[in-house]
Amino acid sequence: MKLIYRQMLGFFAVILTLIVVLGLLFINVTSRMLYTNTWKQLQSYSDSLIEDSMRYDPATKQFEGFTTVPLENNAQLLQRQNVHFTIYSTQSKLIYSSSNYTSNITNSDWKKLKAGKTIHKMMDRPIKPNGSLKPQNSSSNSSRKANSSSSQSRPLMTDVIRPYFYKGKLVAVVSIGSFVSNIQGNLQQIRENLWIAFIVSSIIALILSYVLARSTTRRIDKMRLATHKIIQGNYNVHLELKGHDELNDLSADFNKMTDSLQESQEEIKRQEERRRQFMADAAHEMRTPLTTINGLLEGLAYDAIPEEDKANSIKLMQNDTKRLIRLVNDNLDYEKIRTNQISMSRKVFDASDVLHNLAEQLTKKAATQSDEVKVEVPNTLMTYADYDRFVQVLFNIIQNAIQFTEKGVITISGAKIDKGTEFKVADTGIGMTEDQVKNIWERFYKADRSRMNTKYGESGLGLAIVHQLVELHGGKIDVSSEYGKGTTFTIFFPDREHAQHQSTQEHSDDKN
Numbered sequence: 001m002k003l004i005y006r007q008m009l010g011f012f013a014v015i016l017t018l019i020v021v022l023g024l025l026f027i028n029v030t031s032r033m034l035y036t037n038t039w040k041q042l043q044s045y046s047d048s049l050i051e052d053s054m055r056y057d058p059a060t061k062q063f064e065g066f067t068t069v070p071l072e073n074n075a076q077l078l079q080r081q082n083v084h085f086t087i088y089s090t091q092s093k094l095i096y097s098s099s100n101y102t103s104n105i106t107n108s109d110w111k112k113l114k115a116g117k118t119i120h121k122m123m124d125r126p127i128k129p130n131g132s133l134k135p136q137n138s139s140s141n142s143s144r145k146a147n148s149s150s151s152q153s154r155p156l157m158t159d160v161i162r163p164y165f166y167k168g169k170l171v172a173v174v175s176i177g178s179f180v181s182n183i184q185g186n187l188q189q190i191r192e193n194l195w196i197a198f199i200v201s202s203i204i205a206l207i208l209s210y211v212l213a214r215s216t217t218r219r220i221d222k223m224r225l226a227t228h229k230i231i232q233g234n235y236n237v238h239l240e241l242k243g244h245d246e247l248n249d250l251s252a253d254f255n256k257m258t259d260s261l262q263e264s265q266e267e268i269k270r271q272e273e274r275r276r277q278f279m280a281d282a283a284h285e286m287r288t289p290l291t292t293i294n295g296l297l298e299g300l301a302y303d304a305i306p307e308e309d310k311a312n313s314i315k316l317m318q319n320d321t322k323r324l325i326r327l328v329n330d331n332l333d334y335e336k337i338r339t340n341q342i343s344m345s346r347k348v349f350d351a352s353d354v355l356h357n358l359a360e361q362l363t364k365k366a367a368t369q370s371d372e373v374k375v376e377v378p379n380t381l382m383t384y385a386d387y388d389r390f391v392q393v394l395f396n397i398i399q400n401a402i403q404f405t406e407k408g409v410i411t412i413s414g415a416k417i418d419k420g421t422e423f424k425v426a427d428t429g430i431g432m433t434e435d436q437v438k439n440i441w442e443r444f445y446k447a448d449r450s451r452m453n454t455k456y457g458e459s460g461l462g463l464a465i466v467h468q469l470v471e472l473h474g475g476k477i478d479v480s481s482e483y484g485k486g487t488t489f490t491i492f493f494p495d496r497e498h499a500q501h502q503s504t505q506e507h508s509d510d511k512n
């Protein structure tokens, strides 16, 4: 069955049940009310009957009996309202009966009456009163008398049977009743009205259930449509959010799902692009040294290289093969760091010495560029890091600074700051534009290919590795640069107590 019909059926059933329950409740309450009102009325008739007809000696205040005349008068009056009564003095003795109908009082009823309880009977098949007195009926009752032979043909009555006491002694029991048909007539009218209300509400319920079901299924349809779009590869779908129901939550989750799908789709594209770029760059980087080596080998093979140049050619080939090895090693290193495959053994050491040593190692290279290298660090600068990796990071950055600076100053500084140690390598070299700065952490990125220092054979892997290493230490690396003016790299290494997360990882690495 389609969801809309199922929903409709659900709503319709609920609304209909509500109407039926309310209807039944209403009929029940109204019929109870009608009966209660009738009983109240009958009770007041009964009270005035006894009041009018009871006789007692004014002197002795003794109960003497009942006067028939007021009873007869009342009987005629009540007859017109279809009310019949019978008065008993005891269970077996009838004092007066206004008609051929009287309530059937059972022995248990008598017990209750003697205990002073008034009995109400909702529907009672009357019997013929038996006793000494003949009913005082008018002619209108003659037709009913004919039917009185069979009790089944007697109309149903609702009765009140009430005991009356005088000085604690039961003196009379009045059974007073009217035809149920009077009440039933009223009830029938109410029932007919309710039927009309029921039919009208059913139609409204049907329309209402359709509207409710439609609004739900329409939202589901929208989701289906969106899902179809996703199947077709279109992740740019967003469902409208309204209300605070489960469908709204589902739509919100759906939107989150499409967002993350779109994101991962873009990430896949980016990664694919990076992979493609890497392959192209790697091939490009390798082609130059390989071409050089190949050319020289051919020259040697065909004896095209003069004897005095042969040594130089072999030196060139050696340089190029070294360059190829470095390229491969750097790439392997990068991948190892990236995939967390390297183990770090961190300790606290004095970085001041390390920086002085590095500056010294690189003086030769600085001299070729006519650069001055300055080290401005405190006498001791305790740093928490993997010693070899720390040297690798600083070496790369200082080397870059020298490489891209001519006749300038390279300042290496370090200081203790909040939660760790900070190092700065500032140069007065060529600098970079904002766009160039954005890309320097990418593998094979070289800001200015025309200014590439072929002597050192840069591959554009240095900073990519540096970045990974600093992150692995839980540190931070930043760069600020101004084109044509110079560049400053700032590297932060956290202290032991602030590098907690990384050290746990480190232990697990060590185990591996």
Ligand SMILES: Nc1ncnc2c1ncn2[C@@H]1O[C@H](COP(=O)(O)OP(=O)(O)OP(=O)(O)O)[C@@H](O)[C@H]1O
Binding pocket: 400, 401, 402, 404, 427, 429, 430, 431, 432, 440, 445, 446, 447, 448, 457, 458, 459, 460, 461, 462, 463, 464, 486, 487
């Ligand atoms: N101090 C600097 N001043 C100006 N440009 C720089 C500086 N440091 C890095 N760059 C730019 O960032 C690029 C990437 O640097 P990176 O160290 O990754 O590669 P590389 O030095 O070219 O090659 P490799 O370090 O692998 O030999 C450089 O090619 C250069 O364009």
Ligand SMILES: [Mg+2]
Binding pocket: 396, 399, 400, 458, 462, 463
């Ligand atoms: Mg470099």
